[in-house]
Amino acid sequence: MKAMVYTNYGSPDVLQLKEVDKPVPKDNELLIKIKATGVNPADWHLLRGEPFLARLEAGLFKPKNAILGIDIAGQVEAVGKAVTGFQPGDEVFGDCGWGGGFAEYVCVTEKNVVPKPANISFEQAGAISVAAITALQGLRDKGQIQAGQKVLVNGASGGVGTFAVQLAKYFGGEVTCVCSTRNLEMVRSIGADHVIDYTREDFTQNGAQYDLLFDAVGNRSVSEYQRALSPRGICVVAGFTTLSRLFQLMLLGAWVSKTGSKQVGSMGTAQSNKQDLLFLKELLETGKVTPVIDRCYPLPEVPAAIRYLEAGHARGKVVITI
Ligand SMILES: NC(=O)c1ccc[n+]([C@@H]2O[C@H](COP(=O)([O-])OP(=O)(O)OC[C@H]3O[C@@H](n4cnc5c(N)ncnc54)[C@H](OP(=O)(O)O)[C@@H]3O)[C@@H](O)[C@H]2O)c1
Structure with a gap:
């Protein structure tokens, strides 16, 4: 699969589009074909390894995760044998932990995602979690x-x-x-x-x-x-x-x-959890909350998307479409 990969901390220029192994879901995981993924300030903090404190989580000298991207929206392609709440073809949104979203596929557990409301697009669904x-x-x-x-x-x-x-x-x-x-x-x-x-x-x-x-x-x-x-x-x-x-x-x-x-x-760092994703899902379905999308970029343009977000004047969310 294609993914935007980085192996050293640095500017958005260190990100490269590469062919990497498609992940295989463990028994308790879903394989998601990602359609859209939001960009967050956390992505450029983890990309640059700044502030230095971020490296305690991300890896002291080199990033532990080669693929950034936290928010995801997409379609379930396969499920591990212990998964009960989802099946292939389900449309979902949520997050994939501290990275993995700037790619064609990612594996997550059932607690990371909830069904995507039918009344919002994948771009909007990918903009939500963080x-x-x-x-x-x-x-x-x-x-x-x-x-x-x-x-x-x-x-x-x-x-x-x-x-x-x-x-x-x-x-x-x-x-x-x-x-x-x-x-x-x-x-x-x-x-x-x-x-x-x-x-x-x-x-x-x-x-x-x-x-x-x-x-x-x-x-x-x-x-x-x-x-x-x-x-x-x-x-x-x-x-x-x-x-x-x-x-x-x-x-x-x-x-x-x-x-x-x-x-x-x-407030410290917000913690994603299934209950809050379900709470948001209901507000999205009833139109009480609607994601505001500023710009969408294709996967190879993640560096441009991060540069834009880093400038500090995004109007709503910046999203990568895959
Ligand atoms: N605690 C957590 O878990 C957590 C999670 C997510 C994000 N964050 C943090 O929350 C902050 C916001 O994240 P974000 O995703 O919303 O970032 P963002 O989308 O990049 O925020 C950009 C917005 O900030 C506004 N802005 C810039 N300077 C301003 C000023 N002086 N006064 C008022 N508004 C100003 C801009 O409006 P104009 O274009 O009008 O200037 C723009 O709309 C970041 O510092 C991020 O690291 C924390």
Whole structure:
């Protein structure tokens, strides 16, 4: 099968389209013929081995997994003999752990995937897992979102942000979206009640306060988050722009949360699980959540797709079609 392969950390130029062995499913695995796979910031962190901490998971000097790509959507081609919930021909979406998606086939276990809703395309289904689960776990589990709350989503126009806006609306929030001028209409179209153009206004300086602040950028200081929170507000940060921001968030955020009434912290790494994929599947089927796709690239253009995502201005999700 064809796959985009890398053997050394580096820029997107180190990725090569190669012929590799088609995987064979173990007894508890499904062989998926991949139709689409989303691109996530995790892919370029793992590609570059940056920040260095990422190498603790990915391999200290060389990447342990030669194939990147976490989100997948496709068709089951074969199943191992212990698999009970799927059969060849089923259309599924989900993830394949920390890599394997930038390829024609991948093996996963039953817990990694759920049936693909019939009303969405493979491109949309391939865009979901990491970004939507991050938004879901950030808002619901870490942010303890409640109906009627004032919710702010920073980075509302990106992969995680576009899911966060729709999920915050689903949970009954009054949602303010922060994005740049060119994305104001798009975030309104997916449910924003209010918009703030970050090129003209700073949401931490305008006096407004929110019960829940979900940050999919991670570019603000702990004191700025505190200022934008209501007295018992919670700030959940999904991303980070520099390591010093991340460490400040982990250390100062923990101290602030322990000593005051406001909670500020990094959400850590979202964990994909079948229950949350099934929860999302229902919202997709009922049209409460619809993936926003920015661009699709064919498999050989994974390097261009990663370069585009790395520039930091994707509008929704970037997807590889296979
Ligand atoms: N914790 C986890 O498990 C987890 C999982 C997934 C992702 N993440 C992290 O979450 C972050 C977002 O991921 P993503 O997939 O959404 O990335 P993404 O799609 O690349 O996000 C791009 C978006 O960020 C917006 N943006 C850039 N600068 C901004 C600013 N100063 N203020 C507001 N918005 C700004 C851009 O809007 P404009 O074009 O309008 O500037 C663009 O729409 C990343 O740091 C990623 O590593 C964490």
